[in-house]
Amino acid sequence: MSNTAFVSTAIPYVNAKPHVGFAFELVQADAVARYLRLIGRDCFFLTGTDENSLKNVRAAAEEGLTTRELCDRNTEFFKALLPGLNISNTEFIRTSSELHTRGAQELWSRTKPEDIYKKHYSGLYCVGxxxxxxxxxxxxxxxxxxxxxxxxxxxxxxxxxxxSYEEKLLELIESDRMRIVPASKRNETLSFIRGGLLDFSISRSRKRAGDWGIPVPGDADQVMYVWYDALANYLTALELTDNSERLKKYWLECDKRIHCIGKGINRFHTVYWPAILMSVELPAPTEVFIHGYLTMNGQKISKSLGNVIDPLVQVEHFGVEAVRYFLLRAISPFEDGDYSESRFHDVFNADLANNLGNLARRIETIGEKAGHVPKPAATPEAPEGYHEAMEDYRFHDAMAALWAVATNLNQRIEKVKPWALQKEGKKDELAVFLDEMIAGLGIIGHWLTPFMPGTAERLQSMFKEGKAIKRGDPLFPRLK
Ligand SMILES: [Zn+2]
Incomplete structure (x- = not known):
């Protein structure tokens, strides 16, 4: 087992501003990366933007900008999401960068000569x-x-x-050497492969591409098909050159190579990409985690319906911790899920303000009055089912395990009535009880890190060993 890991999001097109669907993917991938770090892996977490698309060329033309200008401007919107959502990415790759261009050409050049051929053909194309x-x-x-x-x-x-890769791909997936989660998506890929694979086009004429894209090595009239070059980003960001340390550390010698993607691009990541990697004799990803789409009040989110949600507006309104909580806990990681502000309100008040927030507040209040000083504690064990849930990308289940701890602690407070102990001057009993509460909050404070790193940090500093408890601002004031 290596002690490293690689985690990536897909890279979005920059023809429009990011919507909450991409925020969802970023937050999920961030939870994966932070979890792997929490259990001791050195994790390289990659995100970026897909800029060599014909969509970008057309969007730029509509606005009277050059494609470069449009990409430079819109990429900033995607970059702004990262601190806004507290994303812990290691690198941000732009596919119009020089590093990526060189890497994609390197990948093309390394492909087995018998795997690339030129052909005249016609077909039905979707620019979207x-x-x-x-x-x-x-x-x-x-x-x-x-x-x-x-x-x-x-x-x-x-x-x-x-x-020519049908058999090898089937073996890769059936053996789970490339694990596809959830199983329904694994089956989708397997039946697609069993249906017979057709060769696919990996270039287009420079003219049709609007003179935008990565030139095919040795043929100035062709640029790479945008998907071929986009998939390459996972390796170009690791500096795909002969002796790159990064590539070795986070891909070649790393046994956790994870892509987090949306369901619409399954085929590219579980069929095309591993086949391309087989041809250049590089290892395939070990896991592909596939999420569903977000809807808004039950409707598809789209510009034409005018219901696009700006994730940064949500963050401004509810706070980054609550937005991360809602996306990871209240939305299924695999199925389509609904984003609605009224549901957000309910979940916020019930889970964050009333349960966890109130719990921390009560212990702070009693602890401060009692002049309690938390004792040193070892790293707490995770609650039952937490690690299994994380291995299977069931973020909501892992969080439910933490909230069960909080619910249990709240019930203990009701039962023991520490305020009565305080009144009756039962100092020792109260101290034992507070230690029990703080140990429980320690479990939450530690294992909440992948989902709500800010709250995890707050909890840890609220009940820090050797420091007298002092009431601060409430974690989650109730929403009206
Ligand atoms: Zn389409």
């Missing part, structure tokens, strides 16, 4: 997905994902010989 669809997949000539008309494209491109 940056992907081709077969007549069978495209009902009425429309994209199954976007429901927009597909474009007929005809040109000469380079192809990747995906068809």
């Amino acid at each position: 997905c940056e992907d081709f669809y077969s007549e069978k997949e495209a009902e009425d000539g429309k994209c199954p994902e976007h429901k927009t008309p597909l474009e007929h494209v005809e040109e000469e491109n380079y192809f990747f010989r995906l068809s």
Whole structure:
């Protein structure tokens, strides 16, 4: 077992501002990365932006900007999300950067020569997905994902010989050497492969690409297909050159290589990407975790419906800790989940203000009055089921295990009535009881770190060993 880990988000297109769906993915991946660090792994956590898309070229043209100008401007919105959501990424990769360009070309050059060939062909293309669809997949000539008309494209491109990787991909997935979570998505991938794999185009003409993208090594008329280059980001950020220490440490010799992605791009990450890696003789990811989509009050979130939620506005309104809590606890990690402010209010008041917040407040108040000084404590064990839940990306279950501790402590307070002990001057009994409470809060304060790092830190400093307890501001004042 290595003591390192690699965790990534997918990289979003920058043709529009980020919405809460990407915030969801960032927060999930951040919880994974922080958890791995908490259990002692040196984790490289990567996010970034996908800038070589035709979407960006078109969005820039509409605004009268160059593609470079649009990318530079919009990338800043994505970067601003990171401190806003308290994301602990190690690196931020832009696919229009020089580092990425060189790396993607390196990946192309290392591909087995027999796996790349040039062919004239035509197909139905969705710019939204940056992907081709077969007549069978495209009902009425429309994209199954976007429901927009597909474009007929005809040109000469380079192809990747995906068809020769069927057996190897099946073996990789069936053996769980590349674990796909949840099982429903694993089955989706397996049946897609069993249905027969077609070679896929990995370049386009420079002209159709709007003269934007990464040139194919040795052919100035072609640029790389945006998905080919986008997938490469996971390795280009690790400096895909011959003797890169980073690559060795966080990919080649690392036994936890995790991609966190949304359900719409499963095929790219569990079929195309591992096949590309097999061709260049680099290891595949060990885990691909796939989340569902967010809806808003039961409706799809989209610009045209005018219900796009700006995650930073939510953070301003509710605080970053509460936003992280809601996304990780109240939304299923795998199924589509609904984001609504009224539900947010209810969850905030019930779980954060009334349960955990009130618990910490009560112990602070009693502890301060009693002049209590917390004793030194070893790293607490996680509650039952916590680690298993984290291994399976069931963040909500891991958090439920922590909230069960809080509920239990609140019940103990009701039962023991420490304020009565205080009144009756039963100092020793009260001290024993406070130690018990602080030990319980210590479990929460430690294992809450992946989800709510700010709250975890607050709890730890509220009841710090050797420091007399002093009441501070409440953790979560009730929302009206
Ligand atoms: Zn589409």
